[in-house]
Amino acid sequence: MIVKVNNLVKRYKELIALDHFNMEVEEGEILGLLGPNGCGKTTAINCILSLLNFDKGEIEVLGKKMTPDSYDIKKQIGLVPQEVSVFEKLTVKENIDYFCGLYIEDKNLREQYVEEAIEFVGLKKYEKFYPKKLSGGLKRRLNIACGIAHKPRLIFLDEPTVAVDAQSRNFILDGIKKLNKEGSTIIYTTHYLEEIEMLCKRIIIMDNGKSLVSGTKEELKAMITTSEKIIVGFLNIEDETINKMKNIPHVIDVEKDDEYYIIKFENGINNLANLLEFIKENNLTYTKLHSQLPSLNDVFLELTGKELRD
Amino acid sequence: MTVFKHFIKIALRNKGVILSYTIIFLILSILNGSGNVQRESNFIETRLDIGIIDNSNSELSNSLKDYLKEKNNIIDTKLDEEYIKEQIFLGIADAIIIIPEDFDEKVINKENSIQIYNDDRKTESLQIENQINKFLTFINATYENGEYDLKDVKLALDKKTEVELVESDNKENNRGVVDWFKYYYNFTSYVIMAIYIAAIGLVMTDFTDENIGSRMKISSKKFLQFNKEIYLGQLTVAGMITLIFILGSIVLKGKYIGEVNFEKYVINVVVFSFSILCLTFLINNITRNKFIINAMSTVLSLGTSFMSGVMVPQEVLGENVLKIAKFFPTYYFVKINEMTVNSFLDMKYEISMQLLFAIVFLLMGLYFNKVKQKA
Numbered sequence: 001m002i003v004k005v006n007n008l009v010k011r012y013k014e015l016i017a018l019d020h021f022n023m024e025v026e027e028g029e030i031l032g033l034l035g036p037n038g039c040g041k042t043t044a045i046n047c048i049l050s051l052l053n054f055d056k057g058e059i060e061v062l063g064k065k066m067t068p069d070s071y072d073i074k075k076q077i078g079l080v081p082q083e084v085s086v087f088e089k090l091t092v093k094e095n096i097d098y099f100c101g102l103y104i105e106d107k108n109l110r111e112q113y114v115e116e117a118i119e120f121v122g123l124k125k126y127e128k129f130y131p132k133k134l135s136g137g138l139k140r141r142l143n144i145a146c147g148i149a150h151k152p153r154l155i156f157l158d159e160p161t162v163a164v165d166a167q168s169r170n171f172i173l174d175g176i177k178k179l180n181k182e183g184s185t186i187i188y189t190t191h192y193l194e195e196i197e198m199l200c201k202r203i204i205i206m207d208n209g210k211s212l213v214s215g216t217k218e219e220l221k222a223m224i225t226t227s228e229k230i231i232v233g234f235l236n237i238e239d240e241t242i243n244k245m246k247n248i249p250h251v252i253d254v255e256k257d258d259e260y261y262i263i264k265f266e267n268g269i270n271n272l273a274n275l276l277e278f279i280k281e282n283n284l285t286y287t288k289l290h291s292q293l294p295s296l297n298d299v300f301l302e303l304t305g306k307e308l309r310d
Numbered sequence: 311m312t313v314f315k316h317f318i319k320i321a322l323r324n325k326g327v328i329l330s331y332t333i334i335f336l337i338l339s340i341l342n343g344s345g346n347v348q349r350e351s352n353f354i355e356t357r358l359d360i361g362i363i364d365n366s367n368s369e370l371s372n373s374l375k376d377y378l379k380e381k382n383n384i385i386d387t388k389l390d391e392e393y394i395k396e397q398i399f400l401g402i403a404d405a406i407i408i409i410p411e412d413f414d415e416k417v418i419n420k421e422n423s424i425q426i427y428n429d430d431r432k433t434e435s436l437q438i439e440n441q442i443n444k445f446l447t448f449i450n451a452t453y454e455n456g457e458y459d460l461k462d463v464k465l466a467l468d469k470k471t472e473v474e475l476v477e478s479d480n481k482e483n484n485r486g487v488v489d490w491f492k493y494y495y496n497f498t499s500y501v502i503m504a505i506y507i508a509a510i511g512l513v514m515t516d517f518t519d520e521n522i523g524s525r526m527k528i529s530s531k532k533f534l535q536f537n538k539e540i541y542l543g544q545l546t547v548a549g550m551i552t553l554i555f556i557l558g559s560i561v562l563k564g565k566y567i568g569e570v571n572f573e574k575y576v577i578n579v580v581v582f583s584f585s586i587l588c589l590t591f592l593i594n595n596i597t598r599n600k601f602i603i604n605a606m607s608t609v610l611s612l613g614t615s616f617m618s619g620v621m622v623p624q625e626v627l628g629e630n631v632l633k634i635a636k637f638f639p640t641y642y643f644v645k646i647n648e649m650t651v652n653s654f655l656d657m658k659y660e661i662s663m664q665l666l667f668a669i670v671f672l673l674m675g676l677y678f679n680k681v682k683q684k685a
Contacts, residue, residue: 049528068527075530085521089323090316101312102529146525 001060002027002154002185003048008057010043010209017043018054019209025187030180032200033189034296036306040209041189042082045156049079062154075103078152078184082159084143086131093118093127096145103150117149120178122171137168144172148179155179157188161195173199193296203296207304221294224302225252227267230275233260233288241282248274260288313517313536317543320513327508328551331501336558339494358404358434361387361397366413370449373460374409377445377467382438394427404428405438417449487566491559495575495647496620498555499640502583504611505551506590510544511603514594544587552583571651578646578657585639585664588671595678614640624648639667 003025010018018040025031033041046052048059050068059066062073086095096114104110118124121141131139144160157176161169176199180186190196196203197217204214213220221227245254245263250271252264265271272291279286300306360382364371378384387397387406397403405428410416416423424442428435448466452459516522517540526536556576560567593606615621617631618640624632635641642660651657 046524049524051524051527068533071530071532074528077528079525079528081521081524083521085519085525087316087320087516087522089320089516094316094319098312098316099525099529101316102526102531105312 004060006058030186032196032203035206076153078155080147099146100149117145121145228265229292235285313539361406500615507607582643585668588668592671592675595675614638639664
């Protein structure tokens with residue numbers, strides 16, 4: 001394990017920010033830390049990195065206990081904070097050089113790493129620009145370059161795509177995959193489901209400072225009862241028919257969402273065929289019909305009773 | 311030395327603050343020094359326009375009037391305070407003299423006998439006061455058996471003395487040069503304080519930014535090494551700023567350096583700079599807000615300069631103002647510039663006070679730093 005967190009508790013006076021939080025990260029993986037804003041993701045990262053004191057628990061990074069003086073461990077860590085954290089009075093290149101210089105003392109090696117980082121985030125033609133001249137997306141790329149220029153073994157990316165345009169977001173996500181392919185282990189926090197689904201091999205779902213579940217996407221989705229949702233729009237349908245619909249095999253629930261009905265099925269085969277047969281038998285006319293497999297949002301909804309984006 | 315190197319880079323990019331203060335200061339110093347460094351070698355008494363109101367009309371008062379008439383032009387006036395003040399304000403009269411009814415009695419009793427209206431800011435005021443004092447001193451000297459010897463007084467007053475200014479052994483005998491250096495270095499206290507707090511303070515707000523600070527904390531750069539480089543950066547920037555002002559005085563009045571106690575000014579400004587650097591350290595540990603830092607730069611530099619005698623001489627300031635000024639190093643800095651120093655011992659108290667302030671600022675800064683780290 002490259003990171004091991006056991007029963008971590010962090011309190012801010014009466015507020016419990018982390019409540020016996022657990023996490024294990026294997027070398028070479030991209031681990032997604034998923035949860036709504038304020039659930040404790042950043043607090044967890046700050047505790048792991050010894051930026052915050054904690055009340056209880058154990059943290060091991062790279063096989064050793066992490067403390068503020070663990071400089072040998074810190075040498076192998078990179079952090080991309082949630083806020084763009086760069087010097088406004090330094091150019092793109094100077095910023096990367098400064099943060100890389102906090103790890104790499106050899107001037108030639110540092111120059112090489114800085115050049116590589118600039119290329120990696122695609123900021124070559126902006127290297128002499130000051131951050132205030134960059135767009136939001138380019139600033140985010142600079143923020144990433146400052147955190148990874150020294151080629152760390154373990155990288156913490158804290159919501160690196162917040163308020164970023166689609167083009168920059170794709171660029172950033174592709175870059176993260178590339179970093180992982182080059183051997184870095186990545187801990188990625190976000191509240192964007194699509195990013196987690198696209199990037200992460202394993203996911204930890206957090207809420208109220210707790211790690212609710214962890215596993216692969218498939219494992220998480222298998223944990224919930226709803227295995228399929230079919231969304232249908234009917235021209236005319238009576239309440240009695242809706243109630244009858246609940247008798248179709250494997251149907252758990254039928255919900256109305258605006259003009260459509262969401263029919264939830266538990267694990268079973270031929271759900272769509274069974275529904276179509278029901279429609280035919282009851283002479284119903286439908287305007288729209290499609291099937292959906294459960295998402296991580298459904299997992300979160302079933303585990304916590306609320307939407308991830310609430 | 312990455313931190314040091316980038317500290318200097320960021321400081322130099324705040325050159326707007328440094329340059330604006332420095333250029334304005336140097337221009338003012340050039341203007342201030344363009345005419346008043348010539349040595350005064352003679353003294354010419356000029357005829358002034360004065361008004362006299364004699365309420366006594368005694369032999370003595372008439373004698374005084376005659377004496378003043380010989381030396382000055384007499385203009386019309388009237389016993390109306392508003393009118394008199396207007397004559398002075400408009401420059402119609404250099405002085406208005408009111409001789410009281412009981413003039414003779416007051417002279418015998420050596421009481422303040424004459425009321426003089428004049429403009430204190432004009433050097434002419436001194437001349438008329440001198441003439442009256444001279445007359446009264448001579449009159450008192452001849453007073454015997456209830457009478458004055460007015461003839462003797464007239465003879466004595468008519469005697470002329472040739473005055474020649476002789477160079478003394480004192481190094482600081484060229485008043486114009488001494489005053490220029492005094493004003494120049496007094497005003498450096500204002501610019502040094504303003505620039506240090508603004509320029510170094512603004513750089514430090516970047517380095518102590520919470521998010522940038524987090525990146526530093528998780529790096530493999532040791533905390534002690536990081537701080538060492540930051541302090542070295544501050545010391546370098548501060549040293550460069552102070553050096554600019556020392557060099558400024560050499561460039562502007564280099565040929566007169568031998569005529570003043572230049573070492574006094576240099577030692578004093580170096581000690582003062584160190585003290586203000588420590589004050590900047592304290593401020594940086596109290597706040598990270600750029601607006602507050604800018605405000606402190608303006609308020610502290612202007613406020614302490616005014617209270618400590620940079621803008622107005624310490625002698626003119628009220629007792630309470632000076633009492634408050636003693637809580638700031640600028641007061642002791644100005645005191646040294648104003649005094650004649652023959653050896654280091656003459657200014658040891660003022661130097662020690664400035665160093666004491668430096669230590670207090672440093673300790674307070676370290677305390678707030680600790681408190682912040684715990685939070």
